[in-house]
Amino acid sequence: xxxxxxxxxxxxAAYKDLANERTPEHLDQRVLAMAAGSAxxxxxxxxxxxxxxxxxAATITLCLAITLELARQPEVQPSVAPAPDVLPGPSxxxxxxGPFDExxxxxxxxxxxxxxxxxxxxxxxxxxxxxxxxxxxAEENARRSSGDIELQQEVADSIANTAAxxxxxxxxxxxxxxxxxxxxQPAAAARRQAPNESVPAAPAVEEIRVxxxxxxxxxxxxSDADAEWMACPKERRNTAESWYExxxxxxxxxxQAAAELEQELLVDxxxxxxxx
Amino acid sequence: xxxxxxxxxSAEMSLPSQTTVAYAPAMDRSPEDSALMLRYRDGDxxxxxxxxxxxxxxxxxxxxxxxxxxxxxxxxxxxxxGKIIKxxxxxxxxxxxxxxxxxxxxxxxxxxxxxxxxxxxxxxVDADLQPNPGESPDTxxxxxxxxxxxxxxxxxxxxxxxxxxxxxxxxxxxLDEIAKVTDSNRETTxxxxxYAVNKLRxxxxxxxxxS
Numbered sequence: 001x002x003x004x005x006x007x008x009x010x011x012x013a014a015y016k017d018l019a020n021e022r023t024p025e026h027l028d029q030r031v032l033a034m035a036a037g038s039a040x041x042x043x044x045x046x047x048x049x050x051x052x053x054x055x056x057a058a059t060i061t062l063c064l065a066i067t068l069e070l071a072r073q074p075e076v077q078p079s080v081a082p083a084p085d086v087l088p089g090p091s092x093x094x095x096x097x098g099p100f101d102e103x104x105x106x107x108x109x110x111x112x113x114x115x116x117x118x119x120x121x122x123x124x125x126x127x128x129x130x131x132x133x134x135x136x137x138a139e140e141n142a143r144r145s146s147g148d149i150e151l152q153q154e155v156a157d158s159i160a161n162t163a164a165x166x167x168x169x170x171x172x173x174x175x176x177x178x179x180x181x182x183x184x185q186p187a188a189a190a191r192r193q194a195p196n197e198s199v200p201a202a203p204a205v206e207e208i209r210v211x212x213x214x215x216x217x218x219x220x221x222x223s224d225a226d227a228e229w230m231a232c233p234k235e236r237r238n239t240a241e242s243w244y245e246x247x248x249x250x251x252x253x254x255x256q257a258a259a260e261l262e263q264e265l266l267v268d269x270x271x272x273x274x275x276x
Numbered sequence: 277x278x279x280x281x282x283x284x285x286s287a288e289m290s291l292p293s294q295t296t297v298a299y300a301p302a303m304d305r306s307p308e309d310s311a312l313m314l315r316y317r318d319g320d321x322x323x324x325x326x327x328x329x330x331x332x333x334x335x336x337x338x339x340x341x342x343x344x345x346x347x348x349x350x351x352x353x354x355x356x357x358g359k360i361i362k363x364x365x366x367x368x369x370x371x372x373x374x375x376x377x378x379x380x381x382x383x384x385x386x387x388x389x390x391x392x393x394x395x396x397x398x399x400x401v402d403a404d405l406q407p408n409p410g411e412s413p414d415t416x417x418x419x420x421x422x423x424x425x426x427x428x429x430x431x432x433x434x435x436x437x438x439x440x441x442x443x444x445x446x447x448x449x450x451l452d453e454i455a456k457v458t459d460s461n462r463e464t465t466x467x468x469x470x471y472a473v474n475k476l477r478x479x480x481x482x483x484x485x486x487s
Contacts, residue, residue, distance in 0.1 A: 011476050015430075015445050018423050023336040027350055031332070031357040035324045038361045039316065049318075 232262055240266060240273035309373030317364045328357070331377060334446045338378070341442055342385050344431060352388055356381045371456075378447045379457045382439065389435075422480050429479030437472035440465055 232246035243266050250259040266273065309330070315323035335356065340349040359380050367376075430438060436458075443454045455465040 008473055008477075011426075011473055011480065012445060014422055014426050014480050015476075017419070018426055018430075019337050019341075019446070021333070021337050021340060023332045023353070024350070027336070027353055028328075028332065030354060031328060032325055034354075034358060035316070035328070035361050036321045038364070039319050039321045039324070 237269075240270040243270075244273070244275070310369035313364065313367050313373055314369065317367055324361075327373075331374070335377065335381060338442045338446045339381060339385065341430060342435070342439060343388070348388065348392075352381070352384050355384050359384070372453065374447055375449065375453045375456060378443055378449065382443075382457050385439075425479045425482060426476055429476050433472055433475060437468045437475075440468040441472040441476070444469055 232243060232250070236242045236246045243262070247259050247262045247266065250262060263275070267275070309327060312323040312327040316327065336349065336353055339352050339356075340346060343349045343352065356377070360377065430441075433441065439458060440454055443449050443457060449457065451462050451465050451469070454469070455462045458465065460468075
């Protein structure tokens with residue numbers, strides 16, 4: 001301890017000797033009364049200590065839920081495909097190609113997203129129907145590659161539904177109903193009423209005739225008489241060989257579309273039959 | 277009461293930054309002070325009373341010697357504790373409670389000076405704080421004479437030097453903590469404290485030098 005520090009201590013000791021004042025009692029009482037008056041209720045304080053974290057947690061949870069919901073909405077929106085009534089007429093390849101090719105589906109999806117984004121939620125039912133009718137592209141490719149018969153038959157059903165209506169209009173314009181067409185109407189109506197029923201792997205001959213006549217009748221250039229003439233008769237479909245001969249006759253007659261369709265049905269009905 | 281410049285400089289160099297005095301509050305009490313304050317924040321009035329009893333006398337003397345008037349010291353004393361009580365909800369133990377308390381007291385004193393700077397009675401020194409002029413020097417012991425001279429010298433110190441000296445002696449704050457309380461830098465604080473101590477030392481040693 002040097003001399004300066006020793007002198008500092010002397011000053012401090014002298015001040016200590018001097019400074020002996022104490023706080024007046026009335027001041028002590030006032031301050032303590034003020035402190036007691038301002039003290040919070042401990043139970044209230046405990047509640048407040050919980051309330052703040054709980055409020056924060058609730059706010060954060062709510063924000064997260066809203067954010068996740070908003071982020072998930074675009075994924076929920078269905079991929080939109082063209083409606084059945086805007087489909088083109090039956091192509092020359094018929095059921096092999098299918099009505100909803102990928103390009104059309106993509107174009108329709110983009111157009112729908114641009115113009116109809118706000119309308120989607122209001123018209124959810126319509127989109128659900130469309131979604132049921134149109135499978136995902138990947139699924140469609142997989143089914144195509146595996147030769148799924150059910151898919152083709154579903155597509156044929158949808159075409160048949162529209163075509164049957166047009167055929168009935170044509171029939172009313174030319175009043176010469178043939179026997180198979182008259183028999184077709186109840187079957188088509190039954191299919192419309194129960195669209196989700198599973199279709200058998202090998203369809204009945206009558207049903208095939210219905211489809212074929214419907215496809216041909218949906219062509220604007222065809223008449224009912226032509227459709228009846230192009231279809232292979234029932235007795236020729238009993239065996240694969242006779243059916244194939246009928247197809248050859250159709251080809252020779254220049255009815256390539258009908259022949260293709262008949263050939264597809266032949267392959268479906270008799271999968272073991274080897275085409276020459 | 278003349279202090280030479282070389283003496284002041286050498287005294288500054290020798291002043292330790294963490295000087296404590298025997299009667300100053302213990303430095304290691306601050307965590308307990310903070311804990312008591314937190315308990316009071318949660319509604320424990322008894323904790324506040326313990327805290328108050330620790331600091332009330334030192335704070336009162338600090339304000340009494342700053343204001344030089346007992347009534348004003350009483351008012352500021354209540355104002356300081358009122359602010360501490362009101363701010364208990366927002367209290368965070370980021371610093372020593374003593375530093376926090378004396379910073380509030382310092383600011384209250386500054387506000388008090390601003391509010392009353394036109395009033396002349398502030399300059400008047402309370403009779404209790406002045407040495408008794410009617411008492412004969414022969415009846416006083418050397419020790420009591422030294423006390424009288426120290427008291428007079430303390431009242432004659434400039435406000436800034438007296439403030440720093442009282443913070444050092446009463447609150448037991450270090451130079452850095454005093455600098456925080458008074459909003460000044462460490463060197464300025466050190467210089468003010470050194471000048472104050474030198475003047476008081478001269479006042480105490482005056483009879484010995486005269487003899």
